[in-house]
Amino acid sequence: MDLKPLLNKLEHYRVEKPNRVFTMYLNTDPADPDQQGGKWRLQLKNGLNNFESYLQEDGDSDEKRNYWAVKEKVESFIDENETSLKKSVIIFATADEDVWYADILQMPVKTEFYWEEEPVLGQLKELQESFPKTGIILTQKNQIKYIDAELGTVNDTNVYELDLDTEDWRMHQGTHKADSNLGTGGGKTSKKDEFNERFEANRYRWYKSIAPKLDKVAKDNDWERIYLVGESDEVNDLDEHMNKDVDEKINKNLLAEEEMKVLDKVV
Incomplete structure (x- = not known):
């Protein structure tokens, strides 16, 4: 992993409707009292479904298709790696896979989901500052x-x-x-x-x-x-x-x- 080229790309990455960038910070830390019993699974399900419900109401069929493509990739990544999860998962993704970054980390994060015109990099930058190369x-x-x-x-x-x-x-x-x-x-x-x-x-x-x-x-x-x-x-x-x-x-x-x-x- 080398964050510098990733951050250089994401910091200047912008899209317009119906395209969007998916950002996910998911806390999977088994030592976290708020994650007892694997509560992250429910948080992941709710986080993904909230966007889907919003897009159903919005009625933009192209954006919905883009979101479904990203959601499927995110769920597949979690399913394939569930037994090897550590303290957190970070994902940045677009439907056309121009952006796809998914990583399992030993550092905790605060669970957050975004579907925006640009990636949300705040927590990633904080992690890099606390644990650089x-x-x-x-x-x-x-x-x-x-x-x-x-x-x-x-x-x-x-x-x-x-x-x-x-x-x-x-x-x-x-x-x-x-x-x-x-x-x-x-x-x-x-x-x-x-x-x-x-x-x-x-x-x-x-x-x-x-x-x-x-x-x-x-x-x-x-x-x-x-x-x-x-x-x-x-x-x-x-x-x-x-x-x-x-x-x-x-x-x-x-x-x-x-x-x-x-x-x-x-x-």
């Missing part, structure tokens, strides 16, 4: 993971791992577990101790080499907010070498945590 960079010695997120939803996640033989950072796309192979070994000095000594001796240089890659990731993803998460020395080294401004540094080891849990703890 965000990058979370998590460090754990020779592994660095980034999470690309927006509106409380994970868009992408990747892991860079340092090849200790070549000293090159290599990317592993998608979820990647933290390295658990650095355990204890035989002899006076364990394998883990040897690694830690080597890592501390080279950390500054190794993190300097990964910083430009992270700057590029931040630029390519248009991050408006950046968090560094990890051991204090590690995040400080990354912060020093990155050109992009870091909004907050958090001294926690969360690299192995599930991405949505990281969002909840960090943002």
